[in-house]
Amino acid sequence: MSPILNAVPANAARIGIGGPVGSGKTALIEALLPVLERRGISIAVVTNDLVTAEDAERLRRSGVIDPARVLAVEAGACPHTVIREDPTLNMLAADELDARFPGLELVIIESGGDNLASTFSLDLVDWWIFVIDVAGGGDIPRKRGPGVLQCDLLVINKVDLAPHVGVDLDLMLEEARAVRGGRPLIATACRSGLQVEAVADAIVEAVLIRR
Template sequence: MNIHPSIEVSATARVGAARVGIGGPVGSGKTALIERLIPALAARGVSIAIVTNDLVTAEDAERIRRSGLIDPARVAAVEAGACPHTVIREDPTLNIAAADDLEMLFPDVELILIESGGDNLASTFSLDLVDWWMFVIDVAGGDDIPRKKGPGVLKCDLLVVNKKDLAPHVGVDLDRMTAEALAVRSGKPMALTNCRTGDGVDAIADRIVRELLFR
């Protein structure tokens, strides 16, 4: 079974493709990160599929389908009908079903990326749904985000600080923000990225391959 070694596995643990959650506030760069991860993971020989979540739209899924980066049939959309965190945390049934369907359609899939539509700093993933998850914030959202100690920042397996190139333009001390994030996370890993250019994404792809696919 593909699973992060730090996660406790229940007696009913699922066998199949590893599942990675990607959450974070609106506009932080979750979809942009996925668009960069698709070719990065393909270059590492990983077969993937994607599930997106949003309130009442499939906009993120359609964006990825139109990108030309992946077979559109490998992208599923879940419309939450309420705050998207409810279907990745309180009742992940819709997402579990969507991921299961993708695995049935594409038996070669090794990894499913599950993106949570816009949510606040409380967005977290149920471990019934994912094996490992990332939380994406961006410097333009304010360098105080780590200090607010939201559950997303504290609990995720990997904190991604995106749009690092904007730091000098929005008055953010990136070194201090990084140090504060590491401190509140007690040293758990984080990554600095610029998903517009792809800077920092290869390191995330390597971590996923190493920690979930054990390569």
């Protein structure tokens, strides 16, 4: 067990990662896993999809995590139902990982792709990230979706694409900071690793050290 968590409760901390389809949730997890593991943190992942295990299989094939540490939940309905309205399936999956891997410190629960209203139940997670991307439109912050406003950390991904999709990145970041009232946000390009260390720092500080 890493030194950060010597005094934590038996169950692992649980964080959520949500956001619209294609925003880069799985790419963020793929980038985060080796960074967190280099810090000595024991991690597992629960993915959510409508009726498939596509994201789980992608992570299992990625080589960045032991495939046994990835479980899939099939929502069978809009993905937000199993992270907000009735998170029982995700709670059971996280409990299974706790039982399977003694000393587990962190479970990342990835929502299936959903809309800007998607939020996580705090019965399920201790802290959660919402991912949007510049290719989805520079006006996303102005739409003031609950995911953007209420998450603990907003990640604005694919910032390297801004010049190619006609987005004024500085304006998008300014508007995101304004609607979030000073709550944290990080601009990333997960494929290249830009600012992934900063996201890992935020997780460690907010969830692991303070827990």
